[in-house]
Amino acid sequence: MVGLFVAHGGPALGPPMTTVIADNRRTLIRAMPWVFVLIWSTGFVVARFGMPHAPPLTFLSIRYALSLLCFGVWIRVARVAWPRERVQWAHLAVVGVLIHAGYLGGVWASVKAGIGAGTVALLVGLQPVLTALWMSSRANPAGDARARVSLQQWLGLALGLGGLTLVVWHKLGGGEVTHRNLALAVFALFSITIGTLYQKRFVARCDVRSAGAIQLFAALVVSAPLALLETAPVVWDPQMIGAMAWSVLALTLGGSSLLYLLIQRGAATAVASLMYLVPPCTAALAWLLFDEAFTWSMALGMLLTATGVALVVRTPVRGS
Numbered sequence: 001m002v003g004l005f006v007a008h009g010g011p012a013l014g015p016p017m018t019t020v021i022a023d024n025r026r027t028l029i030r031a032m033p034w035v036f037v038l039i040w041s042t043g044f045v046v047a048r049f050g051m052p053h054a055p056p057l058t059f060l061s062i063r064y065a066l067s068l069l070c071f072g073v074w075i076r077v078a079r080v081a082w083p084r085e086r087v088q089w090a091h092l093a094v095v096g097v098l099i100h101a102g103y104l105g106g107v108w109a110s111v112k113a114g115i116g117a118g119t120v121a122l123l124v125g126l127q128p129v130l131t132a133l134w135m136s137s138r139a140n141p142a143g144d145a146r147a148r149v150s151l152q153q154w155l156g157l158a159l160g161l162g163g164l165t166l167v168v169w170h171k172l173g174g175g176e177v178t179h180r181n182l183a184l185a186v187f188a189l190f191s192i193t194i195g196t197l198y199q200k201r202f203v204a205r206c207d208v209r210s211a212g213a214i215q216l217f218a219a220l221v222v223s224a225p226l227a228l229l230e231t232a233p234v235v236w237d238p239q240m241i242g243a244m245a246w247s248v249l250a251l252t253l254g255g256s257s258l259l260y261l262l263i264q265r266g267a268a269t270a271v272a273s274l275m276y277l278v279p280p281c282t283a284a285l286a287w288l289l290f291d292e293a294f295t296w297s298m299a300l301g302m303l304l305t306a307t308g309v310a311l312v313v314r315t316p317v318r319g320s
Contacts (some may be wrong), residue, residue: 025186035258053234055112071216083210094202100216101223103192124185130193149269160276164268168283192275
């Protein structure tokens with residue numbers, strides 16, 4: 001009866017299932033950048049709760065090992081395919097060392113060494129600018145516009161950097177800047193920048209779960225020997241356990257996987273510009289969770305940052 005009614009011009013019961021699935025897929029893809037920013041911003045909470053109870057590289061090594069275990073179970077249950085070519089394993093390992101061991105290790109170690117959180121945020125926030133400079137330098141002068149950064153994107157990057165500065169301005173000068181902790185922060189900046197560009201250039205599409213496992217194994221191989229040099233003990237109190245659980249389940253399995261997918265799908269400059277949104281979102285979380293000061297200049301900075309990222313992301317994709 002329903003089939004006859006529809007066939008004779010009556011109202012259908014709803015859109016075809018394939019259309020619903022496609023719409024849901026597009027919605028999820030559009031939501032990915034904002035979910036990533038929100039999850040990645042909680043790294044501040046993890047550091048706030050976990051760093052006093054464990055040395056940075058020891059904490060990260062445990063995080064990598066537990067995340068690797070979770071990915072292993074997930075891969076086995078879901079029967080996920082591994083990359084077939086050995087060269088792809090090598091490329092994924094390089095990305096893992098750069099983005100996990102290099103970036104996270106550099107940030108955590110620099111903060112533990114005494115540099116202010118605002119200073120680190122501002123330094124690491126230069127990633128979108130470095131990415132844009134690299135993409136521009138690689139553009140084909142003969143007219144290939146795919147790798148070029150447009151004027152609108154440069155404006156967005158400038159606004160984003162200005163907004164980021166306003167957000168972290170009140171924290172600048174906190175802590176003591178030394179040659180050691182500054183070098184660690186700069187090392188983290190170059191690690192995340194090179195890691196993002198390297199993945200976009202060399203890593204072929206593969207399942208995010210097997211890719212994540214390979215990256216984490218490589219990061220663990222690099223980080224664990226360095227962690228053995230740390231002498232401070234690990235104190236497994238409730239804050240430490242909670243920070244580790246969130247770090248594994250949300251930040252690594254969730255945030256890092258989303259970052260991998262975003263780099264895989266998007267233009268390098270646009271993906272990097274999302275990092276501008278992390279400090280403003282972190283500031284909002286600190287205000288909500290820890291009652292940290294929230295000023296009008298920070299609110300203005302958030303507005304400028306969001307506007308800048310919108311200009312970069314909404315520009316037609318040219319980077320790759």
